[in-house]
Amino acid sequence: MPHGWPGVIEHYAQWLPVSDATPRITLLEGNTPLIPSETLAGRLGEGVRLYFKYEGVNPTCSFKDRGMTMAVSKAAEEGAACTICASTGNTSAAAAAYSARAGIESVVLIPDGYVALGKLAQALAYGARTIAIDGDFDDCLTLVRAISDSYPVALVNSLNPYRLQGQKTAAFEVCDRLGRAPEYHALPVGNAGNITAYWMGYCEYHEAGVIESLPAMLGFQAAGACPIVRGEVCEKPETVATAIRIGNPARWQEASAALRESGGRIEAVTDDEILEAYRELSSEEGIFCEPASAASWAGLKLLAAEGFFDGVECTVVATLTGHGLKDPDMAVKMALEPEKAPNELGAVVEMLGLG
Numbered sequence: 001m002p003h004g005w006p007g008v009i010e011h012y013a014q015w016l017p018v019s020d021a022t023p024r025i026t027l028l029e030g031n032t033p034l035i036p037s038e039t040l041a042g043r044l045g046e047g048v049r050l051y052f053k054y055e056g057v058n059p060t061c062s063f064k065d066r067g068m069t070m071a072v073s074k075a076a077e078e079g080a081a082c083t084i085c086a087s088t089g090n091t092s093a094a095a096a097a098y099s100a101r102a103g104i105e106s107v108v109l110i111p112d113g114y115v116a117l118g119k120l121a122q123a124l125a126y127g128a129r130t131i132a133i134d135g136d137f138d139d140c141l142t143l144v145r146a147i148s149d150s151y152p153v154a155l156v157n158s159l160n161p162y163r164l165q166g167q168k169t170a171a172f173e174v175c176d177r178l179g180r181a182p183e184y185h186a187l188p189v190g191n192a193g194n195i196t197a198y199w200m201g202y203c204e205y206h207e208a209g210v211i212e213s214l215p216a217m218l219g220f221q222a223a224g225a226c227p228i229v230r231g232e233v234c235e236k237p238e239t240v241a242t243a244i245r246i247g248n249p250a251r252w253q254e255a256s257a258a259l260r261e262s263g264g265r266i267e268a269v270t271d272d273e274i275l276e277a278y279r280e281l282s283s284e285e286g287i288f289c290e291p292a293s294a295a296s297w298a299g300l301k302l303l304a305a306e307g308f309f310d311g312v313e314c315t316v317v318a319t320l321t322g323h324g325l326k327d328p329d330m331a332v333k334m335a336l337e338p339e340k341a342p343n344e345l346g347a348v349v350e351m352l353g354l355g
């Protein structure tokens with residue numbers, strides 16, 4: 001890379017359905033850090049090496065940028081004048097940013113009152129036509145599907161096959177960094193596109209002989225929105241982890257296949273477990289992610305509690321899907337009030353117990 005990281009399409013072009021004619025609509029997404037755990041890994045088991053794939057440092061601060069660079073590049077190649085998506089927030093932020101980059105209009109439908117403040121701010125700042133629907137994510141998705149079926153707008157939800165193509169590059173990066181596949185890959189599951197995309201990426205590297213083994217995929221849903229765990233559509237999904245507040249995942253079948261083929265597991269974690277994990281990641285590991293992302297760590301702890309990692313030597317990668325600043329309300333709600341002090345050296349020194 002003589003001129004630095006070129007973004008996921010250019011870097012992984014040979015693995016993606018692109019040609020020289022495909023414009024590269026990129027904000028140099030990808031190449032995110034694989035951060036070794038310093039303190040939390042030990043809680044899983046003595047033989048566990050744990051890494052966090054920190055997707056919060058992408059250009060719009062979530063992994064959705066990997067899929068959106070592909071979806072919008074293909075939409076631009078096909079001459080689309082407008083993109084549309086339904087979103088719990090991060091897809092709309094990415095769609096709005098990449099559409100702006102391409103000079104294409106964007107429309108985003110979001111569930112009114114259930115999108116974290118940072119994500120809403122992004123969609124508006126990038127200039128998307130932002131419409132809050134009196135319904136949940138699944139209702140928004142039904143609407144955008146109907147609109148894109150009948151009108152000339154490009155659907156960039158994860159039903160768009162190019163989204164998964166872009167997202168699979170995160171699995172490539174993990175393997176390129178480790179020199180192999182991990183034994184386990186943990187991630188939060190909402191619409192189930194990302195777990196499907198990672199599995200696709202690992203399988204492609206495996207078939208090409210780049211890696212010799214495949215990981216078991218570990219998916220975690222919020223207990224109030226866990227249709228795949230229960231095996232039935234969740235009519236009224238509820239969770240503080242708004243990015244995975246989805247009752248009828250679009251990629252349900254594909255995710256089930258990934259879980260089955262990889263010998264993986266899918267489990268539910270409660271909101272309390274998610275918020276505890278969220279706080280541990282930031283205060284003990286120094287990695288600030290949004291609540292949905294923390295489902296990865298919450299789920300790994302759940303498995304550890306049942307002895308899953310006992311006596312096992314293994315490498316575990318947990319994807320942290322989005323940045324903590326996406327949801328500033330939650331961050332402030334979880335923290336204590338800042339302490340107040342007068343503007344006086346003596347008072348502050350005394351407060352800190354240093355005097």
Ligand SMILES: *Cc1c(COP(=O)(O)O)cnc(C)c1O
Nearest residue numbers: 090190191192193194243321322
């Ligand atoms: C989209 C998203 C998820 C869920 O990914 P799916 O592909 O819908 O399963 C998890 N966390 C964050 C932060 C997201 O934006």
